[in-house]
Amino acid sequence: MSTKLDRRIKYTQMVLKESFMKLLKQKPLTNITIKELCELADINRSTFYSHYKDLYDLLYQIEDGIIEDMNQTLSSYNYTKNEEAIQMTEKLLEYIVKNSESCQTLFSEHGNPTFQKKVMMLAHQHLLKSLIQDKHFIPVNIEYLSLFIANGSIHLVQHWLKNGLKESPKEMAELMINLATKGLSSFQQ
Incomplete structure (x- = not known):
């Protein structure tokens, strides 16, 4: 069960990172919202916050x-x-x-x-x-x-x-x- 969970966590983080990079390619970090990122990644906000404190935390990682x-x-x-x-x-x-x-x-x-x-x-x-x-x-x-x-x-x-x-x-x-x-x-x- 834990390997399945690990794969889901890795997949979610990968999708968030890829979606974030797509947005960052288009505009500065200060103009990106978590709502916009979550919509692009097709995840909910609570899932984002279970992995990262904020957009800066995601960027730094x-x-x-x-x-x-x-x-x-x-x-x-x-x-x-x-x-x-x-x-x-x-x-x-x-x-x-x-x-x-x-x-x-x-x-x-x-x-x-x-x-x-x-x-x-x-x-x-x-x-x-x-x-x-x-x-x-x-x-x-x-x-x-x-x-x-x-x-x-x-x-x-x-x-x-x-x-x-x-x-x-x-x-x-x-x-x-x-x-x-x-x-x-x-x-x-």
Whole structure:
């Protein structure tokens, strides 16, 4: 009986999340109502409240799940090797492609700027760890470099999502790593 109940709970949460993302794609969170969400998801309000306190709770749970997945991906690679940095970045971008609808919405103008900042800080922490291990950088500048690369990468991902993911994750990973390691010189002939 409990597995049947678990499946129903998972299904209800999935429908709520999908319906919420559809609404968030169309308008800002402040213009979405629980009534509207429940109608779209075809559930009643009491069911919504049995899973979430409010719309912000639902949003934060979606965001936290994505952050956790990204953190696990980033934690499984050795950053000191350029090949692994490209593989890690490619895996992250593949994750974004697989979850493109949610990511596109969360990284859009209707998305939560706090989420975008969390993603940037997560990338910054992992970059910082790799740059500290690389002896070619002056310690004082590492933090600035890491912030610069993380911010630029987030904006590249936002642009990539907004423009329909035309490049493959591998192409984007190579572009991002080349920009991070070689800067503008990677574009010179």
